[in-house]
Amino acid sequence: xxxxxxxxxxxxxxxxxxxxxxxxxxxxxxxxxxxxxxxxxxxxxxxxxxxxxxxxxxxxxxxxxxxxxxxxxxxxxxxxxxxxxxxxxxxxxxxxxxxxxxxxxxxxxxxxxxxxxxxxxxxxxxxxxxxxxxxxxxxxxxxxxxxxxxxxxxxxxxxxxxxxxxxxxxxxxxxxxxxxxxxxxxxxxxxxxxxxxxxxxxxxxxxxxxxxxxxxxxxxxxxxxxxxxxxxxxxxxxxxxxxxxxxxxxxxxxxxxxxxxxxxxxxxxxxxxxxxxxxxxxxxxxxxxxxxxxxxxxxxxxxxxxxxxxxxxxxxxxxxxxxxxxxxxxxxxxxxxxxxxxxxxxxxxxxxxxx
Amino acid sequence: xxxxxxxxxxxxxxxxxxxxxxxxxxxxxxxxxxxxxxxxxxxxxxxxxxxxxxxxxxxxxxxxxxxxxxxxxxxxxxxxxxxxxxxxxxxxxxxxxxxxxxxxxxxxxxxxxxxxxxxxxxxxxxxxxxxxxxxxxxxxxxxxxxxxxxxxxxxxxxxxxxxxxxxxxxxxxxxxxxxxxxxxxxxxxxxxxxxxxxxxxxxxxxxxxxxxxxxxxxxxxxxxxxxxxxxxxxxxxxxxxxxxxxxxxxxxxxxxxxxxxx
Numbered sequence: 001x002x003x004x005x006x007x008x009x010x011x012x013x014x015x016x017x018x019x020x021x022x023x024x025x026x027x028x029x030x031x032x033x034x035x036x037x038x039x040x041x042x043x044x045x046x047x048x049x050x051x052x053x054x055x056x057x058x059x060x061x062x063x064x065x066x067x068x069x070x071x072x073x074x075x076x077x078x079x080x081x082x083x084x085x086x087x088x089x090x091x092x093x094x095x096x097x098x099x100x101x102x103x104x105x106x107x108x109x110x111x112x113x114x115x116x117x118x119x120x121x122x123x124x125x126x127x128x129x130x131x132x133x134x135x136x137x138x139x140x141x142x143x144x145x146x147x148x149x150x151x152x153x154x155x156x157x158x159x160x161x162x163x164x165x166x167x168x169x170x171x172x173x174x175x176x177x178x179x180x181x182x183x184x185x186x187x188x189x190x191x192x193x194x195x196x197x198x199x200x201x202x203x204x205x206x207x208x209x210x211x212x213x214x215x216x217x218x219x220x221x222x223x224x225x226x227x228x229x230x231x232x233x234x235x236x237x238x239x240x241x242x243x244x245x246x247x248x249x250x251x252x253x254x255x256x257x258x259x260x261x262x263x264x265x266x267x268x269x270x271x272x273x274x275x276x277x278x279x280x281x282x283x284x285x286x287x288x289x290x291x292x293x294x295x296x297x298x299x300x301x302x303x304x305x306x307x308x309x310x311x312x313x314x315x316x317x318x319x320x321x322x323x324x325x326x327x328x329x330x331x332x333x334x335x336x337x338x339x340x341x342x343x344x345x346x347x348x349x350x351x352x353x354x355x
Numbered sequence: 356x357x358x359x360x361x362x363x364x365x366x367x368x369x370x371x372x373x374x375x376x377x378x379x380x381x382x383x384x385x386x387x388x389x390x391x392x393x394x395x396x397x398x399x400x401x402x403x404x405x406x407x408x409x410x411x412x413x414x415x416x417x418x419x420x421x422x423x424x425x426x427x428x429x430x431x432x433x434x435x436x437x438x439x440x441x442x443x444x445x446x447x448x449x450x451x452x453x454x455x456x457x458x459x460x461x462x463x464x465x466x467x468x469x470x471x472x473x474x475x476x477x478x479x480x481x482x483x484x485x486x487x488x489x490x491x492x493x494x495x496x497x498x499x500x501x502x503x504x505x506x507x508x509x510x511x512x513x514x515x516x517x518x519x520x521x522x523x524x525x526x527x528x529x530x531x532x533x534x535x536x537x538x539x540x541x542x543x544x545x546x547x548x549x550x551x552x553x554x555x556x557x558x559x560x561x562x563x564x565x566x567x568x569x570x571x572x573x574x575x576x577x578x579x580x581x582x583x584x585x586x587x588x589x590x591x592x593x594x595x596x597x598x599x600x601x602x603x604x605x606x607x608x609x610x611x612x613x614x615x616x617x
Contacts, residue, residue: 073522074525079520083514087534088517098534099524102524102525102526102534146524147524150525
C-alpha cells in the first residue's frame, strides 16, 4: 500500500493538451474521486498513474518510487475497467487467479488467495461460473476481486459503476467503500457522476480541459468552490456576477451582495458570488430586514418543480433565473407568478475571483 | 392461403433443383466409382475394384502424399505467420500500415493463372526453379492473405481492455498473447488454418506451373491422368477428396461463425 504523487504532469495527443501541468497528492489509504466532464482528462490521468501511457513531462511516484517510465505490468497496481474486462475464456476463479498465476505463485497459495478474495466480494460460491453467466453487479465484484487479490499498492477504478442501473449502483457504492476500508488500499476513482464523487470519496479532484480546477474534501469543495465551474459542476449553484466591494460584490444594477467566505478580491475587480439553492429562504409579502439573512432580492416565481421531499422554485429576477430548493415542511406552497423575496446569509455566499 | 402454399411449394421445388444442380454430378461420379463398368454402363454393378487399383497406382499415391504434406506444411507456416501478422496489424501503428493492409487483399483477386506465371518466372530468376519447394512457397503465399483476413476478422471482436487488464495484473507481452488474446482468436486461427489447407490441397493452377514430372501434387496428377485416358480410378480418388474436403469445410463452419461470438 502506498500513496501516489503526481507532479506537474502534462500529456498531449497531437495538438490536444489532454493533461496540462497537473499536480495532485493521493495520501496512503485514501479514497479519491477524479471528477470532470468527458474530455476533461480524468481518464488520461488515471492511465498515466496506471502506466498504460507515459507523460510527456512531470513526475509520478507510487510509494515514493518514481514510476513515470515504468510500464503497467511492473507497477503493481490493480485496475477495474468500466466494462469489467473479465477474460471470457476463463472461469471466475481463473479470472481472479490470473494475476497470481502469471507471477508463478504456487497453486495452493493461489487457491487460498482466490477464495479469500471471492469471499471478500461475497461471491465465494461462484468460482466455477463463466463471466457470461453472471449479472452486471456480480461481474463488477469479480473485476474488483481480480484487481485486489495481487495486493496492489494502488487500486484504480475507471467509471466502475457506469454500466449498472441506479439501485445496483447505490449497493455497489456502499460495497466498494466497505471493501476499500477493510483492506485500507489507496483508491483512485474516475467518475463523471458528482453524486457518486460526493458520497464515496475522502477527497475530490475536479478536472477541466486537462487542468486540475480544485482539490479537497467533498465538503470543502461544495461549501467553498474556488471557481464558477467547481461551484456548478459539483452540485447546483446560483451565480451572481459583478464588481468586488471588499465585503462582497455590487451587481450592475447597484444591488450589493455580501459574502463572508471564499476568495479575497481587491475592490473594483470583476468577481462573482455563488449561493447554493438550499441556502436561500423564500418568503412572500414585505420582508423585514434580518441580519442573519442580510442578502435580499425581489423576484417572481416562474416555475415550481415538486419532488416529494422538496420543491425547486425557479425565480425570475432582473433577467436572471435563480434556483431555490425548499424542504417539504408542510408550509404553504407558492404559486407560479407570485412575487417573492429571496434572502440568505453572507456566510452562505462564496466570493469567487473572475477567471 | 392458397397463394402462400403455392409459393412455398415453388420455393421447395427451387431448393431441390438447386441442390440437384450442385450435387448431382458429384453423386453420379461417386456412384460410378463403385460401378464395375469402366464406361459408365448400366445396370449398376457394385465393385470396389477401382479403389483397389487406386491403391496400386504408385504415381497417384505419391502425388497424394505430396499434396497432403504440402497442405499440412502450408497450413502450419501460413497459420503461424498469418496470425502473427494479424496481431501486429491489430496492435501496432507503424508507417505504411494502411498500404500494407491494402496490398494484402489483391492477391486473392488476381487470377491464379497470372500468379502462377509470375511465380514460375520469379522462382527461375532466383534459382529455386520448379519442384515441391517451389510449390510449397507458392501455396504459402496464396494461403497467407486468407489466414490474415479470417484472423483479423476475429480480432475485430476482441476487446482491447482485455489485454490492458492482463497487463495491469502483471502479465508480460508473451503471457498476454498466449493466455488472453490467443484463446479468444483461436476459432479464427483454426478456421484460417482450414482455409489454408483447402487453398493448398485444392490448388491446381499454380501447382501445375511449378511442378515437374515426379514432383507433383494430386490435382496435377489427376489432370495428367485424364489427358492420357479416363479411368474410373479418377472417380475413386475424386470421391475420397470430396469427402475429405467436405469434412474440412464442415469443421470450418463449426469453428468459425464468421466473426460471431463463440
